[in-house]
Amino acid sequence: MIVSLDMGDTLIAFTPRKYEKIYEILKDNGYIFSLKKVYKAYIRTMAKHYFPDSNGVNPFDLRDFFYELGINPSNEKLVKEIKKIDRGEEYWVYDEVIDFLEKLKSKGHKLVLVSNATPRGKEVFYKLGLNKYFDFTIFSFEVGLVKPNPKIFSLVIRNFGKPRFHIGDIYEMDIKGARDAGIEGILLNRFNFYEFGVKNLKEIKFLEE
Structure with missing residues (x-):
């Protein structure tokens, strides 16, 4: 078989996981969601794509992610913090x-x-x-x-x-x-x-x- x-x-x-870091950033900025809700939004955002980004994995579109959570994508501070997230080491x-x-x-x-x-x-x-x-x-x-x-x-x-x-x-x-x-x-x-x-x-x- x-x-x-x-x-x-x-x-x-592989830790820390990106969605865990995003969860903490959202919480620090006053957006209170469960970790499960953040995970689901994160996965739905990436699962829309059938072809990889330049790193070879599913693209992660922040605007789509914010839409999944009902967050205004014009929050520049939040965007900058999430974009700074490094890979889990x-x-x-x-x-x-x-x-x-x-x-x-x-x-x-x-x-x-x-x-x-x-x-x-x-x-x-x-x-x-x-x-x-x-x-x-x-x-x-x-x-x-x-x-x-x-x-x-x-x-x-x-x-x-x-x-x-x-x-x-x-x-x-x-x-x-x-x-x-x-x-x-x-x-x-x-x-x-x-x-x-x-x-x-x-x-x-x-x-x-």
Whole structure:
């Protein structure tokens, strides 16, 4: 069986996350929203795009984001603060990941990575040694496509084979993109931003059988 997986917040945590920083900036400027609401607006904004920006990932349009939250986009102070946000510098592999990947490999499953990632994301993936578990990898910055564009999954199908499942943490990108390509999606809901999904990879026991 072929199984495809996402990278960020599925296998690897990159912190601080941009939407978490935006949440703090909004709060400091008197805009009180739940972290879940900020996350949802952030994801909806990026999931509108099927092709990457110059960094190789989904473009983030602040005007669209503000519209999602009902904020006036003419707030220049807020715009400047959000645009200054740097990428998260800390990263680590989630606790259950290695054991999960090793069990899948021991069952003879073929693993594919499908990631909306910058060159740095790829560098971290290799630095942490996760590449040894994967038979095929696709990074958005290399192929000019981003999830939820089903064409990024079509590249996997055409060049390696069709995954039976795709596992990822963002419904609007991972699950929608996979389903549009005819692949069943498994939502990893680590932070309870969705009303369904598994809480961690250990809950996907049927793949280990």
